[in-house]
Amino acid sequence: MEGMDRSMVSLTSFDAANNGSYVVSVDKGVDFANYFCTYGFLYHQKEMLSDRIRMDAYYNAIFQNKHHFTGKAVLDVGTGSGILAIWSAQAGARKVYAVEATKMADHAKALVQANNVEDIVEVIEGSMEEVDLPEKVDVIISEWMGYFLLRESMFDSVICARDRWLKSSGVMYPSHARMWVAPVRSGLGDQKMNDFESAMRDWYSFVNETETNYGVNMNVLTKAYHEEHEKYYLKTSLWSNLHPNQIVGTPAVIKEIDCLSATVDEIRSVASKFSLPITIDRTRISAFAGWFDVHFRGSMQEPAKTVVELSTEPDEDNPTHWGQQVFLVHHPLRVNRGDEVIVSFSMSRSKENHRLMDVDCAYELHLSSGKRLEPVAMKFFIE
């Protein structure tokens, strides 16, 4: 992260493309109120610790690749309860630095002690952008993935940690990440449309009654009320654990990240044009679904002995707490096997809150007959 001003005490992000770095500083208090505070609750930590797919992936990645840990120095970015740090110690690490921004660090300290690894694991309360370590590390491990991978923008902190503290021979856990999109059918679209129409009907009654009973005409607010509710019901991505049967076409990778080399600039926005071939006959596209996977491959110099994958794709037996993000198409598309949807997808950080995302998505249906339908452009919000 060239040119990073390490004296900044706020979270920062850079735009190297803009002729050198500029700093967008995020107020720590606001970031806490908006984001960090939920991670201070044991309830929230337990939810993540109870996700067996997540736990198994990290557990297996570590214990089936002890050569990365034994005798090594490890940094756990955003240690939360301390679980990854404790496993790293149990896998033979010489030293583990476990950094946590919230008061959860106190619980991590207790957990480290209760599990007899306090000689190895040092819990440090603070933000990754600020803390100082006494040495560089061999491994950076972190569970930083948000919904559809990049929501929460936590990877920025991992990049910061890597650029400050990872040895040139070091390894990232996970090493790679991918974002996927697929066309899906779902009843959610109809449900949300009904909710939206119901909210508008209710609004019109309200406008009538307010004029009748209170002599104030609220109709001038109808457009804004409509926009607010359309955004809430139809344009905000939904969380769902979809069934694989809901996927009606071949999923596409829309972003690949090498955790060893990725820059904040590369992940600040995701832009991709891709094709989704339809594989189910006589069906509908109700939405586009987004999910991610990560892999623990080690590095070129020090590859994993056993490569572990953590996928959040629709899976009947292996749902995760991430689910998938569902972007509703407002007029479900009738499609058949052999058709194709060409999608131009562009995701960037919300100006109001860099941890949330704005999405521009244009899609064009190409029928198997050769006919092409008019492209449709849509906006979505990942909140």
Add this chain to the structure above:
Amino acid sequence: MEGMDRSMVSLTSFDAANNGSYVVSVDKGVDFANYFCTYGFLYHQKEMLSDRIRMDAYYNAIFQNKHHFTGKAVLDVGTGSGILAIWSAQAGARKVYAVEATKMADHAKALVQANNVEDIVEVIEGSMEEVDLPEKVDVIISEWMGYFLLRESMFDSVICARDRWLKSSGVMYPSHARMWVAPVRSGLGDQKMNDFESAMRDWYSFVNETETNYGVNMNVLTKAYHEEHEKYYLKTSLWSNLHPNQIVGTPAVIKEIDCLSATVDEIRSVASKFSLPITIDRTRISAFAGWFDVHFRGSMQEPAKTVVELSTEPDEDNPTHWGQQVFLVHHPLRVNRGDEVIVSFSMSRSKENHRLMDVDCAYELHLSSGKRLEPVAMKFFIE
């Protein structure tokens, strides 16, 4: 508000009792993220505008007391959609200043224009602590009441407005406010206790499984998990619209506020010792319920012609969006007509967030036989 430093740009509160004023400054960005932001949504405004009891009270208070408004200057503190400002103009005000801290001010401007009162109503976006008006006003009107009256601490801003902008002959709308407490019976207590016990059973399973499957013993966190969930399920006041039949004793006024003279210091904490005589035979106290009422009495110099009351007491036909706040007693008390509960109640602002409250509540049951049971002390949180 003696000694107020008007150059502060943050919300401030004072402790005159501490040998002159000290300033506790609240960061505006944090306050927005924690509090103000919800008021920027039309959804939220509509909820309040759809509360017929609330709307009727303010509407009647204004239009049945036009002498307070006709030809006068009015200040609406926290105008939201602008409704009170528009009514004030319709009741004949010469000029209305409608101050709103959020972007809802834009909608208020549109509403004022659409209702043809733009020559009278001036919408000003900003905080009451910062804006400057060209003149002092005859009336300050505001709907500032939160759950159990003081949650949200918005009255601080009304006091600030009054001390800066109300003429010595001016009138407050509402003029008076009271906080009430009553003993109630409710199924909520059992429900929350079940939820809590279920959460703890789930935790113990989780601790077992995590040790078995992942080699990490989480038991050291049990105490903290228990505390976090006990607070969440049992110690955080609940919102409910109770039925009058649930009240098992005579409600008591625990706080009275004269809006013309109250200081922030007087409302910063509420301390009261009061008696709740039980009026229902062979029943239980499951909780204490808190609510408020306000009155529009005008001033001594210029009384209302028609006094209007807005009450949020349990009422089958007239529920409000405020409901009541329910403070669960963890061991329901068996009581009979003629018994009495002596309560020592103390509510103060949370250190982490001045808009939320901490409550200390000690109660002692005096049986009609003369026997007195051991006092029980409890802590609650209004979140």
